[in-house]
Structures are given as C-alpha cells and as structure tokens.
Amino acid sequence: MRAVLRTVNRVLLALVGLVLLAVGGAVLAVGFGAQSPSWWIHQGRHDVLLSTAERTRWRGEDWWWPVVIAALAVLVLLALWWLVAVLRRRRLREVLVDTGDGAGATLRGRALEHALGADAAGLDGVAHARAHLRGRRTAPEARLRLRTEPHVDPGTTLRDLADGPLAHARDAAALPALPAEVRLRAVSHKAERVT
Incomplete structure (x- = not known):
C-alpha cells in the first residue's frame, strides 16, 4: 500500500510540475513576443492576466x-x-515474524516500539528512552532517542543497548538483523544553591 501511495504522490507531483512548467513557459514566451494561439489567455506582449472589468465584475x-x-x-x-x-516520517505498523512453520505471524509495530523503549529505559544511566520503527515489515529499522545521565559513558551505553534491548527485540521478532540509529542526549540538571 505504501508503494502505491508513493507512486501516486510522485505521479501527482510530476503532473503538477509539468502543468506549472508549461503554463509558466508559455506566459514567458508570450511575454518575450512569441505568437500565441487563438485559444490562449494572453493575446500579446502587453496583455494583462485579468482586465479591470474582469477584476471588478x-x-x-x-x-x-x-x-x-x-x-x-x-x-x-x-x-x-x-x-x-x-x-x-512513516512508522512501521507491523513486523512479520517468521515462526518457523511456514505460516508466520505479525507483531504490532507499536508493541515492539513500546517494549524496546521500556527495555532501553531500564539500562543503567538512561533517564528516558523512545523507540520508533521504520523500514519494511520484513526488515525493520529502529530509531532510538535516549536521554542519559551526565555521568554515563556513551560507548558503554551503546554497547549495553546493542547487547540488551536491541538483541532482545531482534530475538523476540525472529529477525535476522535489527539495524538501529541511536541518538544520545545528556540530561541537564539545574544548579542548586547549597546553604
């Protein structure tokens, strides 16, 4: 369905672009003195788009x-x-799970996102985590945004994320791979006055 919508969108954009290009080019050509056909809205170089009578009608x-x-x-x-x-940005609605018996099953994309986000939020030093799935239902891709505590080492967090939540999600959905894009942002705490 998504491929059909993408194709329709591209065709519509191409048609609108061609119409605008043709009309604009014709107006420009008439403006430079080219002969216009009898059915064209402009009859000459000094003709206006809307006459005073048409504007005030x-x-x-x-x-x-x-x-x-x-x-x-x-x-x-x-x-x-x-x-x-x-x-x-399109979210993945479902993930196709290979059950091994040839039938297969589908897993709701939001359920996998929620589980992946909750699992990532449970990592040491992660204050908040959000996960989104994109891609195809047979080959999903994860996007994670993590807010980490200031003392956390980003390399350790990424390693723990790859070995823990991403591996769990990949195994749970029986995926051969689950590529991920991870964005880390440190939580900033306001300074407090100590008396």
Missing part, C-alpha cells in the same frame, strides 16, 4: 468575497495536508 456581490476566501482557505489546508503527508 463580482465585487458588488455579497457572496463573492466569502466564496473566494473559503476556496483559498481550502486550497491552503489541502496544500498543508499534502506537505505534512509527504514530510511525515
């Missing part, structure tokens, strides 16, 4: 401006929704 109607504002608001909201949908 509906100005006196009560319904005109609310309709224009509502239509523009809907276009802006649709554009923002599309932008968020394109930029949003």
Whole structure:
C-alpha cells in the first residue's frame, strides 16, 4: 500500500510540475513576443492576466468575497495536508515474524516500539528512552532517542543497548538483523544553591 501511495504522490507531483512548467513557459514566451494561439489567455506582449472589468465584475456581490476566501482557505489546508503527508516520517505498523512453520505471524509495530523503549529505559544511566520503527515489515529499522545521565559513558551505553534491548527485540521478532540509529542526549540538571 505504501508503494502505491508513493507512486501516486510522485505521479501527482510530476503532473503538477509539468502543468506549472508549461503554463509558466508559455506566459514567458508570450511575454518575450512569441505568437500565441487563438485559444490562449494572453493575446500579446502587453496583455494583462485579468482586465479591470474582469477584476471588478463580482465585487458588488455579497457572496463573492466569502466564496473566494473559503476556496483559498481550502486550497491552503489541502496544500498543508499534502506537505505534512509527504514530510511525515512513516512508522512501521507491523513486523512479520517468521515462526518457523511456514505460516508466520505479525507483531504490532507499536508493541515492539513500546517494549524496546521500556527495555532501553531500564539500562543503567538512561533517564528516558523512545523507540520508533521504520523500514519494511520484513526488515525493520529502529530509531532510538535516549536521554542519559551526565555521568554515563556513551560507548558503554551503546554497547549495553546493542547487547540488551536491541538483541532482545531482534530475538523476540525472529529477525535476522535489527539495524538501529541511536541518538544520545545528556540530561541537564539545574544548579542548586547549597546553604
């Protein structure tokens, strides 16, 4: 399903880009003096996009401006929704588990994220941990964000994470590998006055 959405998104972006490129190029060509076809909106180099009569035609109607504002608001909201949908990082909904009998099973991605995060938060010196799964359901990838105490050695924490929570998650889901990207951030404590 994700591949279909990605393909549709790319096709729509390509079509919108081609239409904008064609219209912009045609307007630019007419502006530089090229001959325009009879059906084109601009008839010459000094022609305007909207004449004064066209701009002021509906100005006196009560319904005109609310309709224009509502239509523009809907276009802006649709554009923002599309932008968020394109930029949003996709989470893995499920992981395919090989049970060994040929049938297989699925594991909810959020359940594995929660277990991995809770297991990582239990490591020595880790104050908070969050895990996200990405990739394909047969080959997931983990992204972890850890907040560590200031005294913790990052190398030791990464080694403990690889040997503990990541190994447990990989074994629990019967995965051949579970690549992970880990971001560490030290917890900052405010200085307190001692009296």
